[in-house]
Amino acid sequence: MGTEVDVFISNYTQVDPEIYQLWVEGNTASEAVSILNQRGLGQLTGASLELIASDVLDHYRTYSLLEKLLINPKKLQEQLAFQIEPQTRQLLIEKYYDLDDDVVRELIGKKLSSKHRKDLDEVAEKTGIPLKSCRRQFDNVKRIYKMVEDMSGSVVQNIQNHFYISEDIAKKYACIVFLACIRFETKRKLNHITFACWKRCTEAIMDHWTNKLVGVDNFDTELDKDFFSDLKEIKMLLDREREHRHLVCASLKPTLLQKCYQDLEANFKNYNRALLQPVSNMHRPRDVKNMFVELSSLSDALKQASWSCQELEMFLNGYTQCAAEIDVFRDSASLKSLWDKYMRVITECLLAMH
Numbered sequence: 001m002g003t004e005v006d007v008f009i010s011n012y013t014q015v016d017p018e019i020y021q022l023w024v025e026g027n028t029a030s031e032a033v034s035i036l037n038q039r040g041l042g043q044l045t046g047a048s049l050e051l052i053a054s055d056v057l058d059h060y061r062t063y064s065l066l067e068k069l070l071i072n073p074k075k076l077q078e079q080l081a082f083q084i085e086p087q088t089r090q091l092l093i094e095k096y097y098d099l100d101d102d103v104v105r106e107l108i109g110k111k112l113s114s115k116h117r118k119d120l121d122e123v124a125e126k127t128g129i130p131l132k133s134c135r136r137q138f139d140n141v142k143r144i145y146k147m148v149e150d151m152s153g154s155v156v157q158n159i160q161n162h163f164y165i166s167e168d169i170a171k172k173y174a175c176i177v178f179l180a181c182i183r184f185e186t187k188r189k190l191n192h193i194t195f196a197c198w199k200r201c202t203e204a205i206m207d208h209w210t211n212k213l214v215g216v217d218n219f220d221t222e223l224d225k226d227f228f229s230d231l232k233e234i235k236m237l238l239d240r241e242r243e244h245r246h247l248v249c250a251s252l253k254p255t256l257l258q259k260c261y262q263d264l265e266a267n268f269k270n271y272n273r274a275l276l277q278p279v280s281n282m283h284r285p286r287d288v289k290n291m292f293v294e295l296s297s298l299s300d301a302l303k304q305a306s307w308s309c310q311e312l313e314m315f316l317n318g319y320t321q322c323a324a325e326i327d328v329f330r331d332s333a334s335l336k337s338l339w340d341k342y343m344r345v346i347t348e349c350l351l352a353m354h
Contacts, residue, residue, distance in 0.1 A: 012083045013062065013066075013082040013083055013084050013088075014059075014062075015059075015062075015084070015088050015091065015092065016055075016059055017091060018036070019032060019036075019055075019056055019059045019060075020059070020063060020091075020092070020095060021095060022035060022036075023059070023060055023063045024095045024096060024098070024133070024136070025129075025130060025133050026129070026130030026131065026132030026133030026134070026136070027130060029053070029056050029057050029060045030053075032056050032060070033049070033052055033053045033056050036052055036056070037049060037052065065082075066082065066092060067096075069082075070092060070093065070096045071139075071143070073093050073162075073163050073164045073165075074162070074164075076089060076092070076093065077089070077164065090164070093163070093164050093165060094165060094166060094169065096136070096140075097140055097163060097165045097169055097173075098169060099137055099140075099141075099169065099172050099173075100127065100129050100133070100137065101194065101195040101196060102126075102127040102128075102129065102195075103123060103127050103129050103133070103134055103137050104137065104141070104172070104176065104195045105194060105195040105198075106123045106126065106127065107123070107137075107138060107141060107176070108176065108179055108186050108195065108198060109179070109185075109186035109187050112138070112141060112142040112145060112180070116138075117135065117138055117139075120134045120135055120138055140173075141173065141176055144159055144162075144163060144173050144177065145173075145176065145177050145180055147159075147162055147163075148162070148177060149177060149180075149181060149221070152219055153219075153220075154212075154220055155174045155177055155178065155206075155220055155221050156170045156171055156174045157170075159173050159174060159177075171199065171203065172195075172199060174202075174203075174206070175195075175198060175199040175202045175203065177221060178202045178205070178206055178220075178221050179198065179202060181221040181222070182221075182223065182288070182289070183289055184288075184289050184291070184292055185289050185290050185292060185293055186198070186292070188293060189293055189296055189297075190292055190293065190296055193292070193296070193353065197352045197353060200348065200349075200352040201292070201345075201348065201349045201352050201353075204344065204345045204348035204349060205223075205345055206220045206221075207220075208341050208344050208345050209223055209224055209227060209228075209341070209345055210222055210223055210224055211223070211224050223288065227338070227341065228282040228288070230338055231278075231279040231282050231338065231342060232279065232280065233335060233338065234276065234279045234335070234338060234339060234342065235276065235279055235280055236328055237272075237276055237323060237326070238272075238273070238276055240326050240328070241268075241269065241272055243326055244272065244319075244322060244323055244326060245268045245269075245272070247322035247325060247326070248264070248268070248315075248318055248319055248322045249261070249264065249265060249268070251318045251321070251322055252264065252314060252315060252318045255314060256311060256314060256315070257311060259305075259306065260305070260306075260307055260308075260311045260315070263305045263307070264315065267301075267305070270301070271298065271301075271302075274294065274297065274298040274301075275298070275319070275346060277294055278291050278294060278295075278346075279342065292349070295346070295349055295350060295353060296353060298350065299350055299353040299354055302350075302354065303354065307354070309351060309354050312350065312351065312354050313347070313351055316343070316346075316347040316350065316351070317347070319343075320339070320340070320343040320347065323339060323343075324336050324339060324340075
């Protein structure tokens with residue numbers, strides 16, 4: 001009697017998360033082998049160094065082939081050449097489009113041109129991130145920026161829809177796209193500000209100061225010009241400085257530390273002028289771009305006066321609420337709404353910087 005044998009042949013693609021992470025980080029195959037050996041892979045598995053090297057090379061060849069599809073994740077979703085489970089496919093995309101905050105901070109404020117791509121060796125040296133990884137991140141940022149810069153709707157959702165990445169990573173790219181679109185000053189006197197701080201600030205601006213909710217073709221990468229034009233009405237607070245100061249000091253005296261309260265009493269005029277300075281000129285694009293330079297100067301002054309983040313938050317909340325109690329604001333719902341939108345962002349930015 002003959003024996004029947006069923007044979008199934010598959011080209012199922014194996015992805016080792018640890019080796020893939022080493023590849024994404026820009027390590028060469030030999031560097032990856034050395035790292036895995038240092039982590040004790042040979043001892044754990046009983047595999048020889050030669051076997052580990054052969055396995056790493058095999059994985060690296062696969063990832064190099066997959067990279068052509070990762071550049072356009074939609075193709076990775078639709079292709080049939082590689083059999084990949086959905087969760088593995090998502091891991092490939094997430095890791096490939098992940099960002100190092102230190103690298104991104106160096107890219108912010110620079111044009112995404114081939115000239116700056118050639119200078120990435122300086123970024124690699126400064127951050128300690130392999131050059132290959134810096135190039136991957138630069139190319140991903142440039143690719144996403146070009147894809148979504150002119151799209152209406154939520155930039156985060158647009159990035160997710162076209163690149164299939166998680167909301168957390170999409171928000172990082174949205175921050176970079178927004179800063180590139182508005183062209184805020186990010187270098188002069190601002191090199192100390194981290195990417196995490198920029199992300200927090202830009203998210204606040206996108207939520208409150210953009211055309212996000214205006215019309216059908218809404219953009220949260222475009223500033224609301226009508227809002228900035230109306231901000232000039234808030235300048236009247238400068239004429240009510242004495243009343244505002246009295247309300248703020250009376251409100252905060254029971255809760256602020258004595259040293260902060262004394263500093264507030266002595267320097268309220270300076271702090272008030274610094275907080276209101278942007279409203280006079282925000283209708284001019286040039287002044288909008290320099291907003292963070294002005295806020296940074298105020299943040300530095302508060303740090304020198306030893307204000308804690310908690311004390312600063314109490315002051316900004318009290319400052320905002322007390323202004324709304326002044327008659328010109330109290331009797332105008334539109335002014336109160338304008339003031340609230342303005343101070344929400346200013347407060348978030350200052351707390352992030354602090």
